Amino acid sequence: MLKFIQLVAERPLAGIEVVECSPPYDNAEITSLIATRVICDTLGCLVRAGHLPQRSTS
Numbered sequence: 001m002l003k004f005i006q007l008v009a010e011r012p013l014a015g016i017e018v019v020e021c022s023p024p025y026d027n028a029e030i031t032s033l034i035a036t037r038v039i040c041d042t043l044g045c046l047v048r049a050g051h052l053p054q055r056s057t058s
Helices: 002-009 030-049
Strands: none
Touching: 002 030
């Protein structure tokens, strides 16, 4: 699944949405951890591909 996320994030994204993450019903916090991993991996792929705006130095 994470490889699929990398392939999708190679193209510019307009947005990202995480569904079915419900910490109150997740005793082991597995859904929260995988949701965080998916978001971080997607942002990392977007940075690597150069799709996020650069901060100006002025």
